[in-house]
Amino acid sequence: MKKYCDICQCEQETQVDNKRETFSVRGEEIETVSDIRICSICRNELFDEELDTKNLERVYQAYRNKHNLLSPFEIKQIRESIGSGRTVASLLGWSQATFVRYEGGAIPSASHHEQLLRLKNDPTYLNYLYDSNKNKLTDREKRKILAQIDKTDPAAEQDPVDFLNKRFAPFYNKGITNIEFDFEKLAALVQIFAVTNRELVKTKLQKLLYYADNLHFKRYGYPITGLVYIHHHFGPVPVNHDLIHWVLESVGVIETKPYDGLYEGEILMPTERGNQDLFSNEELEVIFAIAEYFKDFSATKISDFSHKEKGYIETAQREIIPYRYANDLKLS
Structure with a gap:
């Protein structure tokens, strides 16, 4: 792949190399091996948005692994088991944008992660959240949550x-x-x-x-x-x-x-x-x-x-x- 090199001041062939880097995640230093694009002639590091995005994802995953945090995929599974992102955010007392960020790869705060873990591992927590926040839900959302709680709603599959x-x-x-x-x-x-x-x-x-x-x-x-x-x-x-x-x-x-x-x-x-x-x-x-x-x-x-x-x-x-x-x- 050719990219412009500001040292050579022209487009040059490039290659992907790797190096060990340290990033700060929530105030903690996390060391990983990053992929970097370099100029094949002068070895200058060049900006590559795709590689930078993957490197950041790798850092976040290393942080999750270290602290046993839920992955974006696991958070998505929790949400899908209950309803829409807005529905679950309403139950938890979050904004929908917060849930979007977590599913997109952002690291949840400690309190939010604790809520997600309870929602995943404690079946009674959904009932508690429903009782506490059902006034924030529409009638259709209430029916879906209740069906999820007791698994007895026969009309759920036929709902338009x-x-x-x-x-x-x-x-x-x-x-x-x-x-x-x-x-x-x-x-x-x-x-x-x-x-x-x-x-x-x-x-x-x-x-x-x-x-x-x-x-x-x-x-x-x-x-x-x-x-x-x-x-x-x-x-x-x-x-x-x-x-x-x-x-x-x-x-x-x-x-x-x-x-x-x-x-x-x-x-x-x-x-x-x-x-x-x-x-x-x-x-x-x-x-x-x-x-x-x-x-x-x-x-x-x-x-x-x-x-x-x-x-x-x-x-x-x-x-x-x-x-x-x-x-x-x-x-x-």
Whole structure:
């Protein structure tokens, strides 16, 4: 691989060597062997983001091994056994962003790690957390937690929300989105948009969701709902958008009424105003910024607006629009 060498002042062939280095992790010196890229001519060390990331992961793993800490994979398994990242964070009294960092490789604090260990090893701890924090959960989340506690809920496998969650799980597992799909947040977000945008139709809703998730990703590094979007004739739309609409209607999040429009035949009517307590202040700021910016846009106008986004222009029909294009979003 060729890279620019600031000593040679030109591109040179490089090679990967290794050396012993010491890093500070939580105030403790951890020694590991790092892979480094060097210039083959002058032996100058060159920056390599991929190698640096792997070296940091290696250091963190050495620290975990020394102190018998849970790995990111084990933390993810604990979370998956209970529910969404936001659900488990609510039970534990954490922010969702904290859980995202731990699953992404950050070292948990001592108190947080103790909670995770109890959640993994003590079946009664989930019951305790539920009793202490159930007021922070939606009704659907409460049913899922109770089913997990007693294993006696026969309707759990038939729940439309569970079915939708399973359809979106592979996108998170494959790293296409860096946050797990959260139906409760999606439901509340749809209701908020339906309240703030009169005569909301599906085409416009799909664009509002796209802009909300991508603007939050642009500002804070992760989307709000965990949805994944694809290139469609009318602009970006969520993957499984027809299934999403069916689930939203079937579990009573929205109702529809006839509408004589150019693209859509139904107006989306919220059954509630949308639970704002599910969102952080930063998420609410993004949500209402999007609602305000596009409140007077018709479905046609917002579709045309979305066609000018770089992520849409550089993808083909039905191709996933990666979140890396959020940095090029026309909104800031």
